[in-house]
Amino acid sequence: MFQEFQESGGGRPGWSAWVVDQGWAVFTADEHATWDILYARQTALLDGLIVDRFFDGLAKLGLGDGGIPELGALNERLLPLTGWRCVAVAGLVPDExxxxxxxxxxxxxxxxxxxxxxxxxxxxxxxxxxxxxxxPMLADKGVADAMQRFGETGVAAIAAGAGDKVARLYWHTIEFGLVREGGAVRILGAGLASSFGEAAKSLHDPTIERRPFTPESAVATPYRHDAMQPLYLVADDMHSVVAALEGPLP
Structure with missing residues (x-):
């Protein structure tokens, strides 16, 4: 459902087996232009709708410099900030x-x-x-540290047969979470940040249900991966989201 796997024993491939060359040199001019269209209109749309840390990261990483970012150059900016790096994969890979x-x-x-x-x-x-x-959120130290700890929780949860719980918590925070900030409900999740069709809808459509976020509610709430979401969970603040990612699964 999400993506990759660490170097491990037990006969299973390490996560490096999923890594491929980005193929940046073979992206066409039209594909680079598609990135520029997406970047320009999404950045304009998200003004005032998304958490401040997102735009902070966007500025630090220079993602709007023109065309699809080359991962080597992106890592040169990201790695010194929080110790994270990006690798290319060919598509979806196992949750573990x-x-x-x-x-x-x-x-x-x-x-x-x-x-x-x-x-x-x-x-x-x-x-x-x-x-x-x-x-952009991985350029923030607090979020970056929480994401690493959440990865460790996810590995342990899957090994213990609780993969559905960790997947739901990830979905309702990092992918499609909403959070209160500056007196308003704002976008947190990457699935919303990158979707022109769903970003504003998640905040303003009166037909969509929005429930208070708790770790317990997140792990108990199913989600749709093949359509726009009919339900979002709204956290009280970023601290509660970070605490949920760093804490044990309910």
């Missing part, structure tokens, strides 16, 4: 591998970008979702 990568402070990025026909919504995460949606 994904959480093991987080535990190693590695974030997987799809080596493809959506088509022009998919600008508003894409079910499978592409490099725009992965880089634009996730990586």
């Amino acid at each position: 591998a994904f959480f093991a990568m987080l535990a190693a402070r590695v974030f997987p990025v799809g080596n493809f970008i959506r088509t022009r026909a998919q600008l508003d919504y894409l079910e499978e995460p592409d490099c725009f979702h992965d880089i634009y949606g996730h990586v």
Whole structure:
């Protein structure tokens, strides 16, 4: 459902088995232009709608310098900030591998970008979702540290047969979470940050249900991975989100 797996024994492949070359040199001019369109309109849309840490990270990483970011250059900016780095993968990979990568402070990025026909919504995460949606938050030390600890929790939870719980907590925070900040409800999750069709809808559509976030409610709440969400969980503040990611699973 998410992405990658750490070096391990037991006959299972390490997460490096999932890493591929980004193929940055073969991205076409049209694909780079697609990134620029997505970046410009999403950044304008999110003004005042997303947590401040997102725009702080966006500025530090220079993701709007033009075209799809080359991961080597991106890592040169990200690594000194929080010790995280990005690697390219060909698509979705197992949950156990994904959480093991987080535990190693590695974030997987799809080596493809959506088509022009998919600008508003894409079910499978592409490099725009992965880089634009996730990586700015990894430039924040508090979030970066919490994500590593959450990766460790995820690896242990999957080994203990509780993978559904950790996947739901991730979904309702890092992917599609909302949080109160500055007296308003704002976007936290990368799935919303990178979606033109769903970002404003998550905050303003009166037909969508928004419930208070707790770790207990998150692990008990199913989600849709193949459509826009009918339900979001709203955390009281960033501290409660970080605490949930760093703490034990309910």
